[in-house]
Amino acid sequence: MEPCEFPHIEQQLTPVFKRQGQGADRLLQILLEAQDIFHYIPAGALDCVAAQLGVPRTRVEGVAGFYSFLSLESVGEYRVLFSDNITDHMLGKPELMQYFCNKLWVEPGRVSEDDLVSVDSTSCTGMCDQGPAALVNGWPLTSLDHNRLDLVIELIRARKPVADWPPMLFEVGDNIHRAGVLLGEPFEAGAGIKAALVRGAEATLKEVELSNLRGRGGAGFPTSRKWGACRSSPGTAHYVVCNADEGEPGTFKDRVLLTSHADQVFEGMTVAARVVGAAKGLLYLRGEYRYLLQRLQETLARRRAAGLLGRSILGGAGFDFEIEIHLGAGAYICGEESALIESLEGKRGRPRNRPPFPVAHGYLDQPTVVDNVETFACAARIAEKGGAWFAGIGTPESSGSKILSVSGDCARPGIYEYPFGVTVREVLADCGAEEPFAVQVSGPSGTTLSWREFDRRICFEDLPTAGAFMVFRRGRDMFDAASNFARFFAHESCGFCTPCRVGTQLQRKIMDKIAGGHGTASDLEELKGLGRLMKDMSHCGLGHTAPNPVLDTLEKFPDMYERRLKALAFEPAFDLDGALATARRITGRDDEWAHV
Amino acid sequence: MSDTLTIDGKEIPYRPGQTIMDAAMAAGVYIPHLCHNPEFKPHGSCKLCMVNVNGRNVASCTMPAASGMTVLNDTPELNGARRSLLQMLFAEGNHLCPVCERSGNCHLQALAYYLGMTNPHYVQFYPSREVDASHPDVLLDRNRCIMCELCVRASSEVDGKDVFGLSGRGIQTRLVVNAPTGLLGDSALAVSDKAVQVCPTGALLIKRQGYRVPVGRRMFDHKPISVVQTEGGHD
Ligand SMILES: Cc1cc2nc3c(=O)[nH]c(=O)nc-3n(C[C@H](O)[C@H](O)[C@H](O)COP(=O)(O)O)c2cc1C
Ligand code: SF4
Ligand code: SF4
Numbered sequence: 071m072e073p074c075e076f077p078h079i080e081q082q083l084t085p086v087f088k089r090q091g092q093g094a095d096r097l098l099q100i101l102l103e104a105q106d107i108f109h110y111i112p113a114g115a116l117d118c119v120a121a122q123l124g125v126p127r128t129r130v131e132g133v134a135g136f137y138s139f140l141s142l143e144s145v146g147e148y149r150v151l152f153s154d155n156i157t158d159h160m161l162g163k164p165e166l167m168q169y170f171c172n173k174l175w176v177e178p179g180r181v182s183e184d185d186l187v188s189v190d191s192t193s194c195t196g197m198c199d200q201g202p203a204a205l206v207n208g209w210p211l212t213s214l215d216h217n218r219l220d221l222v223i224e225l226i227r228a229r230k231p232v233a234d235w236p237p238m239l240f241e242v243g244d245n246i247h248r249a250g251v252l253l254g255e256p257f258e259a260g261a262g263i264k265a266a267l268v269r270g271a272e273a274t275l276k277e278v279e280l281s282n283l284r285g286r287g288g289a290g291f292p293t294s295r296k297w298g299a300c301r302s303s304p305g306t307a308h309y310v311v312c313n314a315d316e317g318e319p320g321t322f323k324d325r326v327l328l329t330s331h332a333d334q335v336f337e338g339m340t341v342a343a344r345v346v347g348a349a350k351g352l353l354y355l356r357g358e359y360r361y362l363l364q365r366l367q368e369t370l371a372r373r374r375a376a377g378l379l380g381r382s383i384l385g386g387a388g389f390d391f392e393i394e395i396h397l398g399a400g401a402y403i404c405g406e407e408s409a410l411i412e413s414l415e416g417k418r419g420r421p422r423n424r425p426p427f428p429v430a431h432g433y434l435d436q437p438t439v440v441d442n443v444e445t446f447a448c449a450a451r452i453a454e455k456g457g458a459w460f461a462g463i464g465t466p467e468s469s470g471s472k473i474l475s476v477s478g479d480c481a482r483p484g485i486y487e488y489p490f491g492v493t494v495r496e497v498l499a500d501c502g503a504e505e506p507f508a509v510q511v512s513g514p515s516g517t518t519l520s521w522r523e524f525d526r527r528i529c530f531e532d533l534p535t536a537g538a539f540m541v542f543r544r545g546r547d548m549f550d551a552a553s554n555f556a557r558f559f560a561h562e563s564c565g566f567c568t569p570c571r572v573g574t575q576l577q578r579k580i581m582d583k584i585a586g587g588h589g590t591a592s593d594l595e596e597l598k599g600l601g602r603l604m605k606d607m608s609h610c611g612l613g614h615t616a617p618n619p620v621l622d623t624l625e626k627f628p629d630m631y632e633r634r635l636k637a638l639a640f641e642p643a644f645d646l647d648g649a650l651a652t653a654r655r656i657t658g659r660d661d662e663w664a665h666v
Numbered sequence: 667m668s669d670t671l672t673i674d675g676k677e678i679p680y681r682p683g684q685t686i687m688d689a690a691m692a693a694g695v696y697i698p699h700l701c702h703n704p705e706f707k708p709h710g711s712c713k714l715c716m717v718n719v720n721g722r723n724v725a726s727c728t729m730p731a732a733s734g735m736t737v738l739n740d741t742p743e744l745n746g747a748r749r750s751l752l753q754m755l756f757a758e759g760n761h762l763c764p765v766c767e768r769s770g771n772c773h774l775q776a777l778a779y780y781l782g783m784t785n786p787h788y789v790q791f792y793p794s795r796e797v798d799a800s801h802p803d804v805l806l807d808r809n810r811c812i813m814c815e816l817c818v819r820a821s822s823e824v825d826g827k828d829v830f831g832l833s834g835r836g837i838q839t840r841l842v843v844n845a846p847t848g849l850l851g852d853s854a855l856a857v858s859d860k861a862v863q864v865c866p867t868g869a870l871l872i873k874r875q876g877y878r879v880p881v882g883r884r885m886f887d888h889k890p891i892s893v894v895q896t897e898g899g900h901d
Binding site for chain 2: 075113117126127128129131132134135136137138401418423425560561562563564565566567568572573575576599603606607608609643
């Protein structure tokens with residue numbers, strides 16, 4: 071380890087290195103703390119961290135530049151990030167953010183001249199049931215209105231540390247409106263592990279197979295097959311990873327599970343550890359949910375004290391398992407399992423090439439199971455009550471229940487747990503949707519449903535979902551929704567592969583062109599062509615699904631595009647007359663000959 | 667049918683551990699590619715080498731060859747998609763071939779000729795990217811960088827220096843240099859490094875070499891990239 075040339079920076083980072091350790095896998099966690107200390111990652115910190123961890127500076131800069139919550143330039147003492155999901159927009163986000171900026175005399179995306187505050191947008195923060203939402207230095211602000219923002223402005227002007235702000239600003243409700251087997255029935259910590267110990271690993275896997283449990287993260291892969299493959303893959307260690315990245319806009323059910331049912335989630339991870347033979351588990355918690363970290367750690371401590379974690383769990387000889395929590399830092403792509411593993415290793419969140427798959431070569435190249443939060447909660451119940459019980463709920467191909475995150479135009483946004491097979495119409499009735507017109511199922515990467523399709527069912531046979539359910543009433547413009555989603559994907563593309571890095575930008579630019587009244591029929595064809603290209607040629611699911619909202623709305627709501635189009639067949643994206651505006655201003659001309 | 671696969675109907679042998687790309691190259695079958703160079707670990711980012719295997723699209727440079735694979739490569743659909751990818755690469759950077767020293771030796775340009783790319787098609791992004799002329803012998807012009815990471819891999823795998831890396835995300839992804847100033851002149855790069863030889867475009871140029879080989883007598887002026895690369899020429 072070389073000494074660092076920036077003693078004042080090194081001094082402030084020393085306790086961080088002490089706390090975090092010095093493995094290269096700690097890089098992201100260390101940079102998150104550095105960001106807190108300096109309000110950005112100064113160049114000197116890049117050098118110090120590189121020297122301390124013994125990695126190239128480019129690796130540190132690569133990570134610091136990848137994640138939205140890290141920055142290479144100062145973002146001020148207070149960084150306020152408004153959640154940019156379409157549901158926040160429908161609740162008034164654009165106007166509120168403008169109001170906030172005007173009162174603070176800052177421009178969005180710029181730090182104030184006194185380095186006090188910066189204001190910007192951020193991808194959905196997972197508070198759609200209590201938006202408009204924002205983050206201040208990583209802490210969630212909910213149900214924002216002018217009054218609450220006035221208070222925030224006062225606190226910032228008074229330079230009050232965020233830790234001392236009134237707690238009511240940070241209240242996050244669970245908003246559970248319908249509970250089923252996961253949320254509604256009491257769960258005794260340890261019940262699943264006990265049953266698994268009695269049954270043994272092999273038989274527990276059999277129960278998971280019997281249950282027909284399929285992954286709740288969206289893809290619906292049979293959980294027993296994943297666990298079985300990991301179990302039989304050779305390695306020096308096996309790992310269990312819980313995917314709590316929950317980055318899909320409109321999804322917030324994992325937030326609620328981790329807030330009020332964390333025991334059940336950790337229990338599912340422990341059962342998985344028993345099955346695959348893992349001694350270590352990792353929970354990847356999205357940066358937006360950092361406020362849950364302390365409580366989760368307390369839960370882990372409680373479980374350790376109760377003998378549900380640590381050595382010889384519940385007296386099972388050789389059954390040792392520990393769980394560690396890693397924080398994300400604002401990157402939707404880190405929900406993709408192989409990008410998540412890269413991030414756990416302290417790297418840029420770039421999806422890996424497959425094969426090999428994580429079950430054989432995952433975290434630290436070892437066999438790894440990556441499952442969604444809700445999948446583990448189900449697994450805990452299955453271990454406790456058996457596979458047949460679980461398989462009896464839901465539909466033939468989709469057993470069990472599904473937790474939906476309902477938001478948008480409805481009287482009671484929040485959490486609804488149903489047996490699989492429920493129709494969209496039933497959900498709409500339960501949440502008090504008035505004159506529903508469209509629903510975005512499973513977030514931007516999912517499906518846009520029109521009112522003609524409300525009899526479709528939530529299940530893998532028909533409408534698979536990771537849980538988002540965003541309601542749009544009559545009169546809403548679905549073009550705006552698709553534009554918002556196109557912006558989201560362009561912002562979140564990791565940039566690794568050509569079709570998605572460039573394609574998501576082109577898609578966004580064409581949507582902007584149409585929104586600006588310059589679109590033509592050929593632009594619609596271009597959108598379709600781009601969609602096909604991204605689906606056919608992209609590296610991972612982000613690029614494959616990024617065209618979905620545009621293609622779906624084009625098909626189901628073509629009038630919302632067409633009424634914006636010019637009558638022409640084609641108009642160039644480049645506005646020649648507009649480009650001459652500066653020349654006109656300089657020469658003071660505005661006559662006929664000064665225009666084209 | 668053991669240890670063979672077919673590419674566009676032609677039966678091709680492979681050795682275990684080879685990728686589809688490896689097997690194709692060994693058999694003299696050209697699959698277009700930019701970020702791949704057989705000397706380095708496959709990367710799979712440019713997606714030019716996408717082929718269709720039993721109905722699914724896969725990157726041939728990273729996909730292990732397997733017995734019985736039916737691979738489609740030289741088809742109008744795939745070449746059309748590849749042309750679009752090239753147009754994307756041209757659109758996102760600033761590629762002014764007529765004034766670029768690499769013209770005629772550039773893989774990006776040569777592939778555009780090979781695939782019949784006759785227009786830019788997409789709106790140009792005209793990004794503002796940094797040029798780094800601080801090194802005495804090497805010029806880094808990020809305007810022409812396609813983020814293939816060949817220099818990154820070469821510097822790390824061959825030179826053992828880790829001079830290059832990527833930072834940023836999405837369209838903001840950019841090449842960064844391992845030096846406290848971020849400048850090439852302050853890095854450990856030497857003109858003889860492998861990293862300087864592998865750039866497929868004009869993003870990394872050796873200084874004072876300009877037009878030593880006149881235009882018209884350069885690598886791809888005589889033979890298309892498909893021929894040069896199946897004969898083993900990559901740098
Ligand atoms: C761009 C992208 C983002 C994803 N985000 C998440 C996520 O936030 N949470 C999640 O559980 N799965 C997410 N996934 C799916 C994971 O890759 C993976 O399939 C899942 O974690 C497996 O768990 P399961 O089998 O329990 O569903 C995402 C996939 C992609 C392509
Ligand atoms: S599809 Fe998008 S997110 Fe996925 S690897 Fe390619 S650029 Fe990254
Ligand atoms: S400088 Fe050249 S070799 Fe390096 S990433 Fe850019 S295009 Fe590839």
